Amino acid sequence: MIPSLKKCVVSVSLLFFMLVPAMAHATIPPILSFGGTPVFWVPCVCSASVWNWFAPLYLTSIPMTGPMVYVPYATVPFANFMPSVPLAPHLGGYIPGVQACWIYVGVACVPLPSIGVMAFVGTGLPGGGL
Amino acid sequence: MTSRKKLGIALLCLILIILVVLYFIFFSKKSEIAPTETQNQDNCALFQSLDAKKPCYIENNAKPGTTTTLPDSSITGGSSTGSLSFTDKLLLVSCTSPDQQTSDECVKKVAVENKKPALCSGIQSTLNKVDCISSVGRVEKPTTEIFSKPTVNQDALKTDSFSNNQLISPRVSTSSAQASSWFNNLLEDMKQSAADTRANPDPNYTADGFYQRLAASQGITLYAFSEYQVAPGTTITAQGVGFTKTGNTLYLGTYSISGLESSDGTTVSFTVPSLNVGTYEGWVENTNGSSRKEDRKVMLMITNSPTPKPVIRSISPALPSDADTVTFSGENFSSMVNVATTFGNKEAVSATGGTFTLKPSDLTFYDKVKNAPGIKGSKVSFFIYVYNENGVSGQPFTFDIQF
Numbered sequence: 237m238i239p240s241l242k243k244c245v246v247s248v249s250l251l252f253f254m255l256v257p258a259m260a261h262a263t264i265p266p267i268l269s270f271g272g273t274p275v276f277w278v279p280c281v282c283s284a285s286v287w288n289w290f291a292p293l294y295l296t297s298i299p300m301t302g303p304m305v306y307v308p309y310a311t312v313p314f315a316n317f318m319p320s321v322p323l324a325p326h327l328g329g330y331i332p333g334v335q336a337c338w339i340y341v342g343v344a345c346v347p348l349p350s351i352g353v354m355a356f357v358g359t360g361l362p363g364g365g366l
Numbered sequence: 367m368t369s370r371k372k373l374g375i376a377l378l379c380l381i382l383i384i385l386v387v388l389y390f391i392f393f394s395k396k397s398e399i400a401p402t403e404t405q406n407q408d409n410c411a412l413f414q415s416l417d418a419k420k421p422c423y424i425e426n427n428a429k430p431g432t433t434t435t436l437p438d439s440s441i442t443g444g445s446s447t448g449s450l451s452f453t454d455k456l457l458l459v460s461c462t463s464p465d466q467q468t469s470d471e472c473v474k475k476v477a478v479e480n481k482k483p484a485l486c487s488g489i490q491s492t493l494n495k496v497d498c499i500s501s502v503g504r505v506e507k508p509t510t511e512i513f514s515k516p517t518v519n520q521d522a523l524k525t526d527s528f529s530n531n532q533l534i535s536p537r538v539s540t541s542s543a544q545a546s547s548w549f550n551n552l553l554e555d556m557k558q559s560a561a562d563t564r565a566n567p568d569p570n571y572t573a574d575g576f577y578q579r580l581a582a583s584q585g586i587t588l589y590a591f592s593e594y595q596v597a598p599g600t601t602i603t604a605q606g607v608g609f610t611k612t613g614n615t616l617y618l619g620t621y622s623i624s625g626l627e628s629s630d631g632t633t634v635s636f637t638v639p640s641l642n643v644g645t646y647e648g649w650v651e652n653t654n655g656s657s658r659k660e661d662r663k664v665m666l667m668i669t670n671s672p673t674p675k676p677v678i679r680s681i682s683p684a685l686p687s688d689a690d691t692v693t694f695s696g697e698n699f700s701s702m703v704n705v706a707t708t709f710g711n712k713e714a715v716s717a718t719g720g721t722f723t724l725k726p727s728d729l730t731f732y733d734k735v736k737n738a739p740g741i742k743g744s745k746v747s748f749f750i751y752v753y754n755e756n757g758v759s760g761q762p763f764t765f766d767i768q769f
Contacts, residue, residue, distance in 0.1 A: 266573050276734045281662060282589055283607075289708070289731070291738035301738070301746055303708070309583035312570045331573050336580070340662040341706045341753050344590035348708075349749050349762055355576040 267329040267355050270295050270304065277320045282338035282345035284308065285353075286320040295351070303350040305336045306357065314358030325364050328357030450484065458488050474498040581631075584608055588650050588657040588664050594757025595672035598640040603633050610652045617658075618646040618666060626650075643669050673756045674698050678763035685745075687768045688736060691725045694763070698756050706751040709735060724750075726767055741769050 263269050272293035277286050285307040292299035306319045311328075318324040332352040338345040450458075457480060461472035470489045477485035478501050486498035569575025586608030593602050604616060609628035616623045616636055626634045634650065645667045649658035657664075678696040686692045699717035710730030715722050726732055726748065735746060746769055749762040 264567055264572050267571065267576075273739075275738045276731050278731075282587060283584065289735070291735070292740055299740060301741065301744060307580060307583065310576060310580040312579075329571065331576060338587075338589050339706060341711075341751055341758050342704060343594060343663075343665040343753065344758055345587075345662070345664065346590065346706070346751055346758055346762070348706075349764070353576075353580075355573065356570055 263329045266331055268295065268332060268352075269328070270330045270352075270354075271325070271327040272299075272304075273325050274304075274320060274322055276322060278337075278339065278348065280305070280337035280348060281340050283336055285336050285338075287337040287339075287348050287350060288320050288326075290326070293351075303337075303348070304330060305334075305350045305353045307336050307353060310336075311354045312356035314356065316359050316361055318359040318362070319354070319357050321359065321362055323362045325360040326354075326357050327359075329355045331355055450487065454482065454485055457482075458485060461488065470498075474501060477502050581607070586650060586652060586654040586657045588648060590664060590758070591648060591666050593672070594665070594675055595667045595669050596638050597670055597672055598638050598668060600638045601635060602638060603635050604648065604650060605633050606650060606657060607632055608652075608654045608657070609634055609650065610654065614650055614652045617649050617651065618668075621646075638666075638668060641668050667757075675757040675759055676700075676703060676752045676754055677759050678750065678752055681763070681765055685766060685768055686726070688726055688732070691723050693721055693723050694750070694752070695721045696752070696759075698754075699752070700754050700756065703752050703754045706753070708747070708749045722752075736769065744769055 270293065272290035274288035275291045277288045280287055285305050287303055287305050289301070289303050291301040293302050293304070294300075311319065313319050314328075316324070319326065330352040334353040335347040335349065336353040337348040337350055339348045457476050458473060461469050461476065463469045463472065473485060473488040477483060477498050481502060483499050483502040486502065489498050569578070584607045586606070588604055588606040590605055591602055592605065593600070596602055609631050611629065611631070612625070612627050614624075614626040614628055614634050616626055616634065618639070618641065621639060621641055623636050623639065626636055628634045645665050647658075647663045648666050649656060649664065651657070674697070676696060676698040678694050680695045682693045682695070683690060697720060699720055699722060701717060703715050703717050703722055704713040705711065705715055705724060707724075707726075707729060709726055709732050712724070712729060715724060727736075735741060745766040747764060748767050749764050751762050752759045
């Protein structure tokens with residue numbers, strides 16, 4: 237009976253959490269929401285930021301690929317606090333069009349283009365699903 | 367009964383329990399006992415007139431500024447002057463009319479004038495007595511003191527104000543009344559919190575908050591000059607972050623240009639001084655510090671015959687696959703170029719006749735991109751900078767690669 241009770245509790249708990257949505261906040265423009273998994277990253281040595289290439293990257297429900305920039309101390313991280321870690325799923329808000337990654341190319345720094353910069357981001361664990 | 371059926375029944379029961387709990391949490395109506403928010407003192411007294419031992423429910427969470435009337439004592443009951451002091455009895459000497467109504471009004475008037483609710487005990491009618499106590503309380507008690515008043519009036523528990531102890535019934539709020547009031551207060555707090563949030567959004571979730579954090583985290587940095595090779599007397603721009611509106615000093619080696627202004631904090635314009643031909647390290651200093659970095663020097667070449675920066679004009683094929691070798695055509699490549707791309711950098715790429723070739727699959731991060739989930743069949747944007755002794759191409763050349 238105990239295993240059955242456990243199943244029962246788990247089932248009801250799942251039902252409860254599926255039916256009762258958690259509190260959420262809409263993003264405030266110009267911040268837009270994004271999600272995805274970075275595959276690799278490039279250090280932006282001139283701007284002290286990290287350029288991440290996401291695959292997949294969800295800006296809408298249609299998956300795509302592309303780069304997004306994480307700026308330590310400017311981007312607000314949330315649990316599990318693994319921004320830019322490859323294969324750790326990311327979910328957060330970004331500001332489109334802001335070029336916050338500058339790399340050094342011999343005689344000067346140049347911007348490494350990206351879709352935008354993360355304003356805040358929460359992560360899963362590496363290998364976790366979205 | 368099989369274990370599956372037992373599980374089903376248990377599951378059904380739990381769901382029902384949860385639904386009931388949720389119903390009572392979110393949809394239950396306020397207390398059925400009495401309209402606690404609307405019941406005034408007279409109704410309370412009327413309620414108690416049927417049974418003096420019944421608790422009297424009174425809204426006691428009136429907001430400041432409203433004219434809620436609460437008596438100093440919540441005791442309701444018959445009249446008696448037996449417990450009054452001799453002085454108080456003297457005050458009521460004039461109220462000896464045989465007409466009860468007239469007598470009660472007189473007592474009330476004396477009680478209010480002397481601000482003594484105890485005198486109200488001389489009133490016969492329960493309702494009039496309550497009205498008398500209420501009138502005295504209205505004078506004596508500002509509504510701010512009533513707000514969040516304790517639910518049990520300890521004064522009402524004393525028996526020396528009235529002789530008829532049987533009619534003592536302290537004003538209390540039941541747990542249901544408290545819960546209702548608490549729930550309403552909670553809703554009000556939530557509404558107020560939402561309004562405050564809209565008016566003053568959390569900077570963690572706003573673009574302005576991000577830009578402030580970004581500015582604070584960057585310090586002062588010089589990224590590049592608008593031109594790499596320049597002739598003396600040419601006006602160019604230094605681009606970076608952390609520049610102050612005034613008081614920026616630009617250094618070119620040992621030469622300095624002070625008093626430079628920056629309206630946007632990211633650019634300063636200056637005229638290239640007449641220095642000896644050569645390559646100079648540049649940096650900016652202001653009250654935020656110095657942008658000088660030993661490991662990534664920003665250079666400026668002063669020459670009398672500057673050569674334009676290299677630039678890519680086109681590629682072939684127009685939509686290369688990931689295995690293709692891409693031919694880049696452009697200007698000012700010289701014999702060797704270096705490239706910085708999305709997939710990694712490569713140095714010393716030979717160039718001839720304004721073209722050079724590059725195979726994306728030879729770059730550092732190609733394998734990671736190729737093995738990314740869902741990448742097969744999709745197009746990936748590819749950025750490339752080219753740089754050599756003539757400087758860095760101003761804008762990245764962008765094209766798609768078909769995987």
